[in-house]
Amino acid sequence: MSKKEMIKTNLRGLKLVYSSLSIPKIFVILFIVFDVMYNYWGLFFASHLIDDLVLRVERERILGDFLGLTVGNGILYFAMCVVIKFYFYGGSMIWEDANHELNKKLMSMDYEYMESETIQNKRRDIDNMAREHGCGLNMLFWTATPFVERLLQLVVAGIITVQLFVKCLTAYKTQEWKGILIVLSFVAFLIIFLYVNQRMTQKIQAKINKSVEERLPYTRKYDFYVDEYIGREECGKTVRLFNQQSLLSETLNEIFKKVSKLLSRQTILEARMNQWAEGINVLISGMIYLLLGIMALKRVISVGSICLYAGCITNFLWHFQKWNQQVSLLKMNTKYVKQYLDFMDIKNKKYEGTLPVEKRDDDKFMIEFENVSFHYPGSEKNVLENFSIRFNIGERLAVVGRNGSGKTTFIKLLCRLYDPTEGRILLNGIDIKKYDYKEYLSLFSVVFQDFQIPAFTLGQAVAASQEYDGEHVNDAVKKAGLSSLAARMPYGNETYLTKEFDKTGVNISGGEAQKLAIARALYHDTPFVILDEPTAALDPIAEYEVYAKFDELIGTKTAVYISHRLSSCQFCNDILVIDDGKAVQRGSHEKLIDEEGLYAKLWKIQAKYYQKTQ
Ligand SMILES: Nc1ncnc2c1ncn2[C@@H]1O[C@H](COP(=O)(O)OP(=O)(O)OP(=O)(O)O)[C@@H](O)[C@H]1O
Numbered sequence: 257m258s259k260k261e262m263i264k265t266n267l268r269g270l271k272l273v274y275s276s277l278s279i280p281k282i283f284v285i286l287f288i289v290f291d292v293m294y295n296y297w298g299l300f301f302a303s304h305l306i307d308d309l310v311l312r313v314e315r316e317r318i319l320g321d322f323l324g325l326t327v328g329n330g331i332l333y334f335a336m337c338v339v340i341k342f343y344f345y346g347g348s349m350i351w352e353d354a355n356h357e358l359n360k361k362l363m364s365m366d367y368e369y370m371e372s373e374t375i376q377n378k379r380r381d382i383d384n385m386a387r388e389h390g391c392g393l394n395m396l397f398w399t400a401t402p403f404v405e406r407l408l409q410l411v412v413a414g415i416i417t418v419q420l421f422v423k424c425l426t427a428y429k430t431q432e433w434k435g436i437l438i439v440l441s442f443v444a445f446l447i448i449f450l451y452v453n454q455r456m457t458q459k460i461q462a463k464i465n466k467s468v469e470e471r472l473p474y475t476r477k478y479d480f481y482v483d484e485y486i487g488r489e490e491c492g493k494t495v496r497l498f499n500q501q502s503l504l505s506e507t508l509n510e511i512f513k514k515v516s517k518l519l520s521r522q523t524i525l526e527a528r529m530n531q532w533a534e535g536i537n538v539l540i541s542g543m544i545y546l547l548l549g550i551m552a553l554k555r556v557i558s559v560g561s562i563c564l565y566a567g568c569i570t571n572f573l574w575h576f577q578k579w580n581q582q583v584s585l586l587k588m589n590t591k592y593v594k595q596y597l598d599f600m601d602i603k604n605k606k607y608e609g610t611l612p613v614e615k616r617d618d619d620k621f622m623i624e625f626e627n628v629s630f631h632y633p634g635s636e637k638n639v640l641e642n643f644s645i646r647f648n649i650g651e652r653l654a655v656v657g658r659n660g661s662g663k664t665t666f667i668k669l670l671c672r673l674y675d676p677t678e679g680r681i682l683l684n685g686i687d688i689k690k691y692d693y694k695e696y697l698s699l700f701s702v703v704f705q706d707f708q709i710p711a712f713t714l715g716q717a718v719a720a721s722q723e724y725d726g727e728h729v730n731d732a733v734k735k736a737g738l739s740s741l742a743a744r745m746p747y748g749n750e751t752y753l754t755k756e757f758d759k760t761g762v763n764i765s766g767g768e769a770q771k772l773a774i775a776r777a778l779y780h781d782t783p784f785v786i787l788d789e790p791t792a793a794l795d796p797i798a799e800y801e802v803y804a805k806f807d808e809l810i811g812t813k814t815a816v817y818i819s820h821r822l823s824s825c826q827f828c829n830d831i832l833v834i835d836d837g838k839a840v841q842r843g844s845h846e847k848l849i850d851e852e853g854l855y856a857k858l859w860k861i862q863a864k865y866y867q868k869t870q
Pocket residue numbers: 371632633635639657658659660661662663664665666
């Protein structure tokens with residue numbers, strides 16, 4: 257990344273950080289100013305006090321300097337305590353805030369990004385680096401503020417040190433002391449030292465940064481195995497039944513070995529950097545005190561000034577080292593600030609229309625797929641090809657077909673989770689892209705086969721919202737055949753659907769979760785109800801009940817069912833058979849069974865299993 261781009265990225269990041277800072281910005285400025293003052297206030301008054309005592313000045317002056325040192329430092333200390341509290345509170349909220357914005361972005365992104373591994377990996381990396389290493393906007397705040405603060409420390413220390421040179425120069429001119437050559441040699445030594453120090457610090461810091469980055473893929477792997485596999489209840493069964501313990505232990509061991517190797521390398525590097533800095537400081541401090549002692553003996557400076565100048569020069573060196581580290585960290589972190597900003601900059605591709613969806617009392621809606629072809633992003637193969645169908649409100653359309661034939665994709669297109677790559681989908685004769693997206697979506701209640709019931713209360717899960725109508729929830733729960741589950745709920749609709757957050761919560765079975773998803777669809781009372789494999793986890797009686805009652809529950813709504821159990825589809829007056837992305841057959845069960853086609857073939861194969869063998 258070029259320097260210009262680095263500065264631009266960090267400035268944009270800082271703008272974001274400071275615009276969302278939860279404390280008044282003045283506290284950050286006060287923190288910087290007080291911290292610098294705190295460093296020099298003591299030095300200044302201590303040097304004066306020493307001079308007062310050496311020169312035996314009047315008591316009032318000694319008392320004044322003493323009070324300046326103690327009371328002034330005390331007030332500064334107190335002010336710092338107040339400011340630090342706010343400063344650290346504000347800083348600690350940055351990570352949460354950035355994370356919150358990231359989640360908001362994630363939820364508002366086009367659905368196709370959710371299915372993109374590249375995008376998901378980017379999100380995981382941003383999250384990982386922020387959680388594990390504090391990188392991103394969080395680190396930007398914690399490095400940019402000290403960066404400015406140390407720069408100010410360097411300026412103050414520099415100004416005071418320049419006064420020392422002026423004194424040396426005056427002494428040289430007035431022939432009081434001819435040691436200017438010693439001072440100049442010391443300055444030359446310091447400049448060389450600062451240069452070497454800068455190179456060393458940046459080199460070591462770059463190695464530390466590299467080691468942090470090298471750990472990232474392993475952290476990602478570790479998170480996957482632990483959070484998404486070992487830690488998951490569903491996977492626990494497979495781990496035990498297939499005796500995967502040793503396979504997983506070995507895999508995790510490998511990851512641990514790599515991570516600990518990289519971690520120990522990082523620790524050694526950090527220790528080396530600190531050792532180097534401390535060793536050099538001890539050496540230089542000795543030289544500084546020797547030089548200042550000679551100057552005091554030669555009366556170029558006062559005895560008390562030894563304390564002031566020694567403090568300033570060592571401060572300068574210390575802050576220079578730390579400032580260098582800050583620069584390295586800022587450089588390293590720029591990549592993660594950019595990653596975050598780039599992620600937030602991802603633009604939704606979907607055209608969001610403005611046309612309001614016609615509110616019809618008679619719910620008369622007609623959907624038409626007109627020569628629709630579609631392939632997923634990053635793939636050339638058409639999943640749906642020249643697909644044309646039309647269906648009206650009030651119809652029950654069953655969609656059947658082999659695995660991977662494109663049934664779920666058909667639903668995704670219908671709900672505009674994706675747009676067709678060719679052709680159009682029309683609602684009452686108008687391209688669905690032209691409708692206001694949110695309004696269009698509000699026409700559908702969908703139960704997908706991979707539905708998730710979040711860990712909310714029963715009422716919230718059914719209503720999919722914080723606020724809900726209790727009566728309405730009870731009604732939907734009853735209709736979905738969940739009355740016995742509701743009776744088990746100690747706090748009714750307020751009971752959590754998990755024990756993870758609340759001991760009084762209730763864990764529900766897969767079949768109950770599926771019924772709950774159906775209750776959610778019923779609660780929303782939309783003109784279209786779409787059930788993608790809604791009964792896969794239901795027992796035969798429950799499945800029969802769902803289907804037997806569904807006609808009645810759905811009323812005048814349009815229903816689209818996807819099912820592999822052809823017997824379940826018989827109640828639909830209209831069955832669509834999809835094969836390899838094409839609509840190959842359509843009609844009633846009786847009609848399709850008489851045709852020589854895929855439906856009859858699938859029906860015969862399934863029926864065979866239910867017939868008695870002699
Ligand atoms: N996000 C995706 N990216 C790329 N290809 C995908 C994606 N989702 C599905 N596919 C592919 O599209 C094809 C159709 O998938 P789809 O889920 O629509 O089939 P389906 O008929 O619902 O299958 P099933 O009966 O197994 O649920 C499959 O070959 C699948 O691998």
